[in-house]
Amino acid sequence: MSLRFNAIQNLSTNAADKTDGSSKITAIFGSNVFNLKTAREFLSDEAYKSLIASIKASQKIDRAMANQIANGIRAWAESKGVTHFTHWFQPLTGTTAEKHDSFFTLKSDGTAIEQFDGDALIQQEPDASSFPSGGLRATFEARGYTAWDPSSPAFIMDIGTGKTLCIPTIFVSYTGESLDYKAPLLKALEALNKAAVDVCNYFDKNVSKVTATLGWEQEYFVIDERLFNARPDLVMTGRTVYGHSSAKNQQLEDHYFGSIPERVYAYMRDYESESYKLGIPLRTRHNEVAPAQFECAPIFEEVSVAVDHNALLMDVMDRVARRHNLRVLLHEKPFAGINGSGKHNNWSMATDTGVNLLAPGKTPKTNLMFLTFFVNTIKAVHDYADVLRASIASAPNDHRLGANEAPPAIISVFIGQYLSKVLNDVKTRVTEKMDETDESLLKIDIHKTIPELLLDNTDRNRTSPFAFTGNKFEFRAVGSSANCSNAMTVLNVIVAETLKQFRKDVDALIEKGEKKEIAIMHIIRQYIVDSEKVLFEGDGYSEAWAKEAEKRGLPNVKTTPLALDAMVTEKAKHLFESNHIYTHSELEARHEIELEKYIKKVQIESRIMGELATSHVLPAAIRYQNMLANNIKGLKESGLKESAYSNQKQILEQISEHINKTSDQVEKMIEARKQCNNLTDTRAKAIAYQSQVKDTFFDEIRYHVDKLELLVDDREWYLPKYREMLFLR
Numbered sequence: 001m002s003l004r005f006n007a008i009q010n011l012s013t014n015a016a017d018k019t020d021g022s023s024k025i026t027a028i029f030g031s032n033v034f035n036l037k038t039a040r041e042f043l044s045d046e047a048y049k050s051l052i053a054s055i056k057a058s059q060k061i062d063r064a065m066a067n068q069i070a071n072g073i074r075a076w077a078e079s080k081g082v083t084h085f086t087h088w089f090q091p092l093t094g095t096t097a098e099k100h101d102s103f104f105t106l107k108s109d110g111t112a113i114e115q116f117d118g119d120a121l122i123q124q125e126p127d128a129s130s131f132p133s134g135g136l137r138a139t140f141e142a143r144g145y146t147a148w149d150p151s152s153p154a155f156i157m158d159i160g161t162g163k164t165l166c167i168p169t170i171f172v173s174y175t176g177e178s179l180d181y182k183a184p185l186l187k188a189l190e191a192l193n194k195a196a197v198d199v200c201n202y203f204d205k206n207v208s209k210v211t212a213t214l215g216w217e218q219e220y221f222v223i224d225e226r227l228f229n230a231r232p233d234l235v236m237t238g239r240t241v242y243g244h245s246s247a248k249n250q251q252l253e254d255h256y257f258g259s260i261p262e263r264v265y266a267y268m269r270d271y272e273s274e275s276y277k278l279g280i281p282l283r284t285r286h287n288e289v290a291p292a293q294f295e296c297a298p299i300f301e302e303v304s305v306a307v308d309h310n311a312l313l314m315d316v317m318d319r320v321a322r323r324h325n326l327r328v329l330l331h332e333k334p335f336a337g338i339n340g341s342g343k344h345n346n347w348s349m350a351t352d353t354g355v356n357l358l359a360p361g362k363t364p365k366t367n368l369m370f371l372t373f374f375v376n377t378i379k380a381v382h383d384y385a386d387v388l389r390a391s392i393a394s395a396p397n398d399h400r401l402g403a404n405e406a407p408p409a410i411i412s413v414f415i416g417q418y419l420s421k422v423l424n425d426v427k428t429r430v431t432e433k434m435d436e437t438d439e440s441l442l443k444i445d446i447h448k449t450i451p452e453l454l455l456d457n458t459d460r461n462r463t464s465p466f467a468f469t470g471n472k473f474e475f476r477a478v479g480s481s482a483n484c485s486n487a488m489t490v491l492n493v494i495v496a497e498t499l500k501q502f503r504k505d506v507d508a509l510i511e512k513g514e515k516k517e518i519a520i521m522h523i524i525r526q527y528i529v530d531s532e533k534v535l536f537e538g539d540g541y542s543e544a545w546a547k548e549a550e551k552r553g554l555p556n557v558k559t560t561p562l563a564l565d566a567m568v569t570e571k572a573k574h575l576f577e578s579n580h581i582y583t584h585s586e587l588e589a590r591h592e593i594e595l596e597k598y599i600k601k602v603q604i605e606s607r608i609m610g611e612l613a614t615s616h617v618l619p620a621a622i623r624y625q626n627m628l629a630n631n632i633k634g635l636k637e638s639g640l641k642e643s644a645y646s647n648q649k650q651i652l653e654q655i656s657e658h659i660n661k662t663s664d665q666v667e668k669m670i671e672a673r674k675q676c677n678n679l680t681d682t683r684a685k686a687i688a689y690q691s692q693v694k695d696t697f698f699d700e701i702r703y704h705v706d707k708l709e710l711l712v713d714d715r716e717w718y719l720p721k722y723r724e725m726l727f728l729r
Contacts, residue, residue: 004720007226011728025276032080032156033279034073042072054150058190061150066118073154074103074116077165082156085116087124087146088166090181091131092593094483096311097171099126100164121167122148131171133179133589144179146171149186152308155278159319168308177586181485184581185304188492191579195499196349196357196373202506202516203369209352212492214306215472217297218313219288219341219480221329222264224728227720228327232616236608237601238331238481239399241698242617244706245337246723249291256289261729263324264294271313271320272296278316280309290339291726300346303492307484310343314481330481333399335722336702340400341480345487348472349373349495359471371426372502372520375527377473378413380498381466382531384490385411386555386566387575388466389477391490393563393594395601397479401558409563410549410556411477412536414464420537426521427528463540493579502527560598561686567591595686602689606673609701612719613666620716621659621708628652655711658704665704669697 047068053059086098103114124146152168171180196210233241281299321328333340349357357373465477478487509519533552557563568591576582635645672692679685
């Protein structure tokens with residue numbers, strides 16, 4: 001029996017729901033996290049104050065205090081049965097990484113002790129030569145350092161019966177270059193903090209810190225593990241390179257927000273329980289639009305912690321799924337013809353005085369502050385649309401962007417008709433020189449025009465990659481398997497850069513004698529005019545928008561190799577270097593790494609396409625071809641007229657054509673891949689893989705294979721079909 005039919009036959013063997021439903025979330029939330037409440041219990045007053053100062057004021061922790069904190073963390077971890085620790089970091093592979101060490105050590109006299117000192121907490125030196133470095137260091141230069149990030153709390157990971165203390169860290173090379181996603185993000189957040197505080201002080205001198213906040217929405221598919229294992233393409237790439245659409249997909253929209261299947265519900269409750277223990281504040285779960293697609297979302301958190309929690313969640317979701325004989329698919333487009341999966345990043349800014357800078361207030365002053373940050377964000381997206389597009393570029397996301405409720409590759413901003421009118425009023429009613437009467441009217445109009453709550457005045461636009469949704473912006477173009485850090489690093493630094501320039505522009509007018517409020521309004525008006533072409537309220541999927549965007553001069557870069565070029569322009573280099581995020585060499589290295597990742601992923605997909613075609617698809621098709629040929633031969637020899645077997649003959653001809661086309665195209669694809677591999681320039685190689693392999697052969701081969709799936713006897717087809725993977729529970 002084939003793996004496909006064996007999987008179908010054994011679908012009923014499901015893991016039982018073992019989640020303890022009697023516990024309140026509040027009873028387990030953060031139980032495996034060394035949070036401030038736990039720190040207060042296990043640390044001395046001075047160690048606790050040192051940790052607080054490090055988290056809230058970014059002050060360095062000296063080695064003496066580090067020893068006390070490390071001992072406190074070890075005492076807490078050991079009380080929970082932990083024997084090992086690891087520095088948990090996020091290298092440029094796109095996954096998380098860890099190397100476990102035990103607390104166990106030997107004293108000079110041979111006495112065995114448990115020990116975890118400040119040095120082990122603050123820094124480790126993993127053998128990291130195989131992580132991507134983009135040429136920053138040679139393969140034989142293995143030394144890299146992980147350094148503790150106190151802003152993200154330590155946690156305990158339960159894997160089976162084992163428990164490991166995880167210390168969130170950054171990862172840098174021996175010479176100090178960033179080799180991960182976390183270090184640049186922390187720098188970008190600090191850049192935004194400084195720039196935003198400077199602008200906030202126009203309105204409130206008490207603001208001393210601005211924190212960027214993030215609430216991600218994680219979309220994912222869930223399928224049976226046996227069906228997953230019977231699809232080598234899912235195992236190797238996370239997506240189905242072949243597969244004809246089933247008769248029913250998502251056209252009835254009956255899955256969206258429907259009753260959650262019992263087996264998936266048990267899985268959700270299980271991974272949620274594990275997440276709550278790790279302090280991940282999950283709040284929402286529901287069916288998504290596509291069959292077998294689901295979504296979860298947390299409460300908003302500070303960006304760096306939210307990013308850590310999302311990376312951690314993806315790991316938890318994968319491990320817990322296996323306990324339920326399921327597999328979670330985080331690929332952006334695991335199934336053709338239905339919705340792909342994204343990771344919508346809902347972003348805002350909050351002051352240490354308790355103000356959401358993207359929510360209007362009750363007074364003219366707070367409304368003007370809202371308008372300032374609102375318009376600056378729009379201008380940042382306009383000015384750096386190409387860099388923002390590069391931040392979400394990947395081989396998997398190329399399959400998704402612009403299809404089935406995913407935003408297009410054109411970066412635009414949706415703000416809704418109401419706020420569009422507000423900006424238009426500001427643009428047209430502010431004159432070059434204002435008298436006191438105009439100033440008074442302006443203050444009144446701002447207050448009247450922008451109400452405190454905008455949640456009901458801004459609709460959602462699912463075709464927009466960057467949409468204002470009431471008191472935050474939603475960056476919808478981020479891929480479901482991506483690390484949020486990349487997009488968040490870019491978004492925070494472009495807003496920081498724009499706010500820095502805003503401060504300079506306003507100060508220049510004030511120095512010329514203009515009143516502060518009037519100077520602010522002048523620059524806001526200028527920024528609205530400068531960036532209004534990035535605003536779009538319509539259907540982002542339409543051909544008309546693509547044409548209109550071209551007229552406006554907005555970039556529409558559909559493929560990753562070309563989109564990544566924006567990372568290494570002079571504009572990008574100045575942006576990142578002036579804000580102390582990346583040096584030129586670091587930026588060039590990351591460009592190289594992303595190109596290499598693209599090449600490898602397309603290469604792997606090409607290989608599995610060829611392997612499946614030759615070892616699964618063609619043998620099944622040829623067997624059925626022989627059956628038909630023998631049937632026709634028998635009918636012919638029995639003396640029947642040709643009309644009696646004309647239909648069989650027609651099917652045989654179709655199958656023969658698709659077999660020949662599949663075999664021929666696979667051979668040509670292999671040859672094209674060899675030609676690409678001869679190229680030494682990474683960018684040229686990535687473009688060649690995209691144009692000469694992916695674009696030339698993937699859809700063509702898939703077309704013929706999918707036709708064979710419809711024609712070949714179902715009993716002969718080895719690969720689980722869409723109707724089985726998406727609908728069988």
